[in-house]
Amino acid sequence: MTTTDQRVNPRTGPGPGQDRAGLLGGLALGAVMLVVALVVALTGGSAGSGVDARTVLTAGGTQSVAVSLAGMRITPSVIEVTRGTRLVLKVTNADAMRHDLVLATGQHTALLTGGQSATVTVGVVNAAIAGWCSVPGHKAAGMTLRIVVAGNGNAANMGSVAHGATSGESEPVIDFHASPGPGWKAYDPALQPAPGATQHRLTMTVRDTVVEVAPGVRQKLWTFNGTAPGPTLHGKVGDVFIITFVNDASMGHGVDFHAGSLSPDLPMRTIEPGKSLTYQFVANYSGAWLYHCSTMPMALHIANGMYGAVIIDPPDLPAVAHEFVVVQSELYLGPQNGTADEAKIAAEKPDAVLFNGYVNQYDHAPIRVRVGQRVRVWVVDAGPQRATAFHVVGAQFDTVFKEGAYLLKAGNAEHGASQVLDLAPAQGGFVEFVLPQAGHYPFTDHAMVDGARGAHGIFQAF
C-alpha cells in the first residue's frame, strides 16, 4: 500500500514526508474500505428481474417436472399443464442455503439443505396453484412458482402458450404465518386526544402509494395522506371540520364524511388530478364514523385504501387509560405492486381481512395495555362488503356504544355484559373492558373465516 515504509532508526524522529505518506496511505486505505463496504451494502438488487422460466406440458396423464431452488428463484417459475394432468414435482435445492417448496394446496417439502431433493405429489391439477419458499424473506425475494392450467387442454393450442405475456402479472400469495421484514412498522392504533379547539383544519391529499399489506405483499393503494386507513379525525359534538381535499393521484377521486350532514352535490364531487376542494362539516352527532372515497366504483376505491374514521366523543365521555381505533377492511389482491382486483370484489372473494390495513398486524406488534386498567376500542367497519363481529378473547365488554347509542353501560341493573360488537359495513362504535391478568388476549373478527385470514391481533396485558 505504501511505498515509503522503512525501518526506523530509533535515534531519529520521523520526517514530515514520512508523516504525510502515512496519512495519505491511511486515508487511501480508508477510502478502499468505504468502497468495499458500499459495494457490499448497495449491490445485489437486480436478482429478480428475469423473465419467468416457463415449462409447458402438453401431454396429459402423469407428468414429472424437475424443480430447482437456487439463487432466490424457483426454476421453472411457471408450470403450465393440461387440465386433469397428474403432476409430480422432483424438487432439488441447488443452493448453498436452505430452502423448501410450499404449495397453496398445503403440500410441501421438508426444509432442504444444499443438494437435497424431495418429491411433491401435487395430484390432479384442475386449477391454478401457487407455490413459494417459506424461509422468511425468500418469497419476497422472488422464490415463487405458479402451476397454471392451459385453456382447453387442446394440444393444438399449446404452441401459442409460450408467449410469456403473463410473466409480469404474477399474483402475490399471502403467507399468513410469515413475519414482516425488519424495517416494518405497525399502524399506530392509539386514538390521539381531541384537540382543545372546536375547529379542526386538515389537508387530506390522495396519492398513489405502494404499501405493504402483508409480509412481502405490496399493493399500489390510493391513500389519504399516505396510509390506509387514512388519518383518524377526533373531536367533540358540535366541532367544525374544514378539510382541504387535494387530489395528487393519477385518476379522479372524491371524499364522503359520514360524520356530517350536507348536500353531497358539491363537496362529494369527483375532482381530477391536480385539483382540490374544501369540505366543511359540523359534527352534530357523536359516533364512530366512516369516511371514504365518493368516486364510482366505490367498492374498488374503498378496497384500494380510500377509507378512514372520524371519532366524535359522546358528551361527558370519561377518560380511560387506553383508547384505540381499529378499522376493519377487506383486501382483494391484485398483482404485486398493482391495484385491487375488480373481479374478486365483484365476486365478494377477499384474499384477506385486515385491522388497520395489514394482515395480522397486531400479532406482529401486540398492543400493550395495563392489567386492571380500562381499555376503550373504537371499531369502524370500512368494508367495502363484509360485516364484522369484533371480539376480544378472554375479555367481556361491560360498555358497548354502537351507532350513536349505548347498548350497555358498566354497572347496569341487569348485570349484563357483551361478547361481540357487530357492525355492518360503514357502521361504528366502541367497546370497553378491563383485562384481569397479565397475558396475551387475541382480538379478532369472530366471523371465523375472516378472523383466520388476517383480522386478528393481540392485546398484551402487563
Next chain:
Amino acid sequence: MLDLWSLVRFLHVVGAVVWLGGQLTLSALVMPVARDRLSEEARASLMRVLGMRFGIATVAVLIPLQVATGVALARHKGVTMASLAQPGYGRMLAGKLVAFALVMLAAGLHGWAVAAGRRTLARSLAVSSLAGSFVVVLLATALPVT
C-alpha cells in the same frame, strides 16, 4: 420504549463510541502533543504503552462486547444468514460487517507494524482503521431506515 433491548443497543453504541473516540483521541490529540513535547524515546515508549493498552482493551472487552451485542440485536431483528444476502437491510448490515472486519484487520496489522518498526506503514494502518471506523458508523446510521 425502554426495555432490555434498549440496554443491549445502548451497550453496542457505547462500545462503538469508546472504540472510535479512543482512536480519535490517540491519533488526533495525544500523538501530535507527544511529538511536540516529548523526546523521541519518551514519545515512542508512551505511544507503545498506550497502543498496547488500547489493543488489549479492544481484544479483551470491546470486540467480545460488540460481537455479542451485535449478534443478539441481529437475532432479535430476525436477521438470518440468508437475509444478509438480500438487498436492503441485509446487504447494509453485511457491508457494515465487512467494514468492521477490515477495520479490525487494519488495527491488528497496525500492532504488528509498530512492533516491526515499520513506522509509516503503522501510521497508515492507524489512519485507515480510524477512517474505516467512520465507515462502520455511517452504515450503522443507514440501517434503521432500510
